[in-house]
Amino acid sequence: MTEPTTAVLVLDLLGVFVFALSGATLAVQARMDAFGVLVLAGVAALGGGVLRDLLLDTPVAALADGRYLLVPPLAAALVFFFSPLVERLGPAVRLFDAAGLGLFVVSGTTKALDAGLGTVSAVVVGCLTGIGGGVLRDVLAGVVPVVLRREVYAVPAVLGAFLVAALHGQGLRGPGAVSAAVLLIIGFRMLGVWRDWHAPVAPQRRV
Numbered sequence: 001m002t003e004p005t006t007a008v009l010v011l012d013l014l015g016v017f018v019f020a021l022s023g024a025t026l027a028v029q030a031r032m033d034a035f036g037v038l039v040l041a042g043v044a045a046l047g048g049g050v051l052r053d054l055l056l057d058t059p060v061a062a063l064a065d066g067r068y069l070l071v072p073p074l075a076a077a078l079v080f081f082f083s084p085l086v087e088r089l090g091p092a093v094r095l096f097d098a099a100g101l102g103l104f105v106v107s108g109t110t111k112a113l114d115a116g117l118g119t120v121s122a123v124v125v126g127c128l129t130g131i132g133g134g135v136l137r138d139v140l141a142g143v144v145p146v147v148l149r150r151e152v153y154a155v156p157a158v159l160g161a162f163l164v165a166a167l168h169g170q171g172l173r174g175p176g177a178v179s180a181a182v183l184l185i186i187g188f189r190m191l192g193v194w195r196d197w198h199a200p201v202a203p204q205r206r207v
Helices: 004-029 034-056 067-079 083-087 092-114 118-140 155-169 174-196
Strands: none
Touching: 004 034, 004 067, 004 092, 004 118, 004 155, 004 174, 034 067, 034 118, 083 174, 092 118, 092 155, 092 174, 118 155, 155 174
16 A cells, blocks of 8 residues: 555545445435445445546546445445344444545545645545545435534544645655544544534524
């Protein structure tokens, strides 16, 4: 994983797998049929990467490399056939989502930096890569996207993306730097879930 392109590929495929697990798990919990499980797995897994590549005006990786299209059905099948176990693992959706968020934010930021974007632009692309698939997944499942709820979600993504940019600027692009950024995002996100951290909401008018 010393070459940026290799790092992006590995991060992408791992992110595709865990986001596909999150989408399939949510579909099972919503009592969707097999097709619904497959659709939610695919949308969650590929949505962020497609958005990233369109923003960067590069070939869409999910269409250019067949490996991207093989991973979501595999994850969907695992969740579908072991659904009784999945239903007892409600927190798994959040864990898979946090892992997908971390992997995709880092891959998106890295790819944007490699394409020559500045720090702020790369951070924006990285965050959109991380949240894109999850937003589509939640919308199709009929729930408010997690990034729009009170839960701390965007902050870990932004911090992780800036860490990637800072390390990239120092020439640190190897497995250690990548892992540090991914773990920061996952750890911050899950800590927020555990501690029940919430972003402030507007006060409601009293009747």
